[in-house]
Amino acid sequence: MxxxxxxxxxxxxxxxAPGCVRAMADFMEHSAGNPGRGGHHWTIAASRLIEAAREDIAELLGADPERTLLGPGATFWLNTLLHSSLHSGSRVLLSSLEHNAVMRPLRALQERRNIEVEILDGDPETGVPSVSEVLDVLGRREADLLILSHASNVSGAVLPVEEIAEAVAPIPVIVDGAQAAGAIPFDFSSAPIAAYVCSGHKGLLGPPGTGVLLLGPGFSPEPIIRGGTGSRSESEEMPEFLPDRLEAGTPNGAGIAGLGASCRWMAERGxxxxxxxxxxxxxxxxxxxxxxxxxxxxxxxxxxxxxxxxxxxxxxxxxxxxxxxxxxxxxxxxxxxxxxxxxxxxxxxxxxxxxxxxxxxxxxxxxxxxxxxxxxxxxxxxxxx
Ligand SMILES: Cc1ncc(COP(=O)(O)O)c(C=O)c1O
Missing domain, CATH: 3.90.1150.10 (Aspartate Aminotransferase, domain 1)
Incomplete structure (x- = not known):
């Protein structure tokens, strides 16, 4: 063969990406303290590497590092956003191209919180919704939230998420960028999107078990996972400030270091x-x-x-x-x-x-x-x- x-x-x-595996090994061999927990050599080394990686990831995506949250994958962040944004009676619009990482939490929320879900028809050939279709649907009935894939994981079609978000403002739009981040040029700082979710292991060429949430100004989801952050340990409440508020538990330092290296390589190549x-x-x-x-x-x-x-x-x-x-x-x-x-x-x-x-x-x-x-x-x- x-x-x-x-x-x-x-x-x-x-x-x-070249450099990803080396960065993971370096983290494990030289810097694998628990970041933000204590003040010794290894914890400081781990914190430095993770914060440097956060900056590289944010830079590639045009995001504010403080509002760039690092976690185990796009699925985790989509669940966090949907569970924290949708309450009894909430109405959500989505495209027919959504992944089960969106469909399954929505189904559970329909059953448990009685939320209302409407799927946009989209173009008959591609399923891609247009601004006018979204405005028509909203003209008939308002919605509390839109959730749209930035690119279909089946056909590769790119959805006009920025145009739709601009047209429906102030309704928040959450974008599942799992297939788009790193695969098409994107600048979060100029996108009127409330929250953008990336998978670390797909177009960003990073390791499995990594995912990124970018939060727009003024959009602050509640954490669905609560626990240690190394900060404000005297309190039984999660800290108010980001990224700690949404990053409970020991992070995947090796994965994050690898993802940071991948993003650096991608930034060099363009x-x-x-x-x-x-x-x-x-x-x-x-x-x-x-x-x-x-x-x-x-x-x-x-x-x-x-x-x-x-x-x-x-x-x-x-x-x-x-x-x-x-x-x-x-x-x-x-x-x-x-x-x-x-x-x-x-x-x-x-x-x-x-x-x-x-x-x-x-x-x-x-x-x-x-x-x-x-x-x-x-x-x-x-x-x-
Ligand atoms: C469109 C889309 N959303 C979400 C996900 C889930 O991503 P992750 O593996 O990072 O949880 C995938 C991965 O298959 C995907 O293609």
Whole structure:
């Protein structure tokens, strides 16, 4: 078998950014005190590394370091935001492209707090909502909160979250940027968004078990996890100030150090350059696949803003079996199925079979994309065993 090809960046990035693994090892070997707890050499070293990483992460995303919160993943921060913002009778609008990290907490809150949830139809082909659709829906009935993905984890389509947030102000908009952070250029400081959630291990090229919450001015969610922070230890209440208010418990220092190093590398390369590379490869892949009889690209719009994630289906082929064959016979790693976004597949007409999803990252090459296209051609012409 030729060299293996990793095309599953929508699930998690691999390999990580140069410098990430070294920074994690350095933290573990030299600085692994408990940050903010006590005053000895190792606790100070850990605090310094974590605060330096926080600044690098905030810098890349255009955020205020004090309002850049570090935690275990996008799922954790989305749960925190939804549980702390929605109360009995609250009404929330969302797109049909949302991930289960949004759908499942909302379902639980519908049952437990009787919140009201309305899913926007979006464009019939892509599911992407427009400003006018959102304003129409709000014109019929107000809402307390909007939650929107910045980019679909199924089709790679980018949603106009900044335009929508501007149009619906002062209703707060929470953005799930798990698929967008690091994958498309973004400056939080100029976005009228209440809260922006990033996954550390996807487009930001950091380690698993890391995620970032950016808070806009004036948006202060309640913590859902309470515990030690190393500060105000005499009080049984969580401190009022950030980041401590939302960061109880010993942080993932190695993960944060790794994520900081990844963000530094991304800042050097430039998110714009990396994003353009991924988009260019996605368009090469799309046109190669579209030329194969029986291959469809649900939700694909060549003219729209997009990430390097692209879904396709091959007529008459089970997505799981085809992904297994690609891995076994061709050494190509893709993800098949529903990608934790069943509502998106319902909207795109690919439920319950799902799609094959290619997730292109900064280290993929044109050659690798051509190998995928050639493999799908072979699968269509000769079948798979
Ligand atoms: C759109 C979207 N939101 C949220 C998540 C959850 O991210 P994390 O793994 O950081 O919890 C994912 C990851 O699959 C995702 O694609």
């Amino acid at each position: 030729k060299q293996r090809i990793y095309l599953d960046h929508g699930a998690t990035s691999f390999p990580k 998110v714009e350059t990396l994003a353009e590379h991924e988009r260019r490869l996605a368009l090469i892949l799309a046109s190669g696949l579209q030329a194969i009889p029986g291959v469809r690209l649900p939700g694909f719009d060549p003219a729209s803003r997009r990430t390097g994630v692209l879904s396709f289906v091959v007529q008459g082929q089970d997505t799981g079996e085809l992904a297994g064959w690609l891995d076994r016979e061709r050494g190509i790693a893709l993800r098949a199925g529903l990608h934790c976004a069943p509502a998106a597949h319902r909207r795109l007409g690919t439920f319950p079979g799902g799609t094959l999803r290619a997730g292109i990252g900064p280290f993929n090459t044109t050659d690798e994309i051509e190998r995928l296209v050639e493999s799908i051609e072979t699968a269509v012409e000769r079948g798979i065993e």
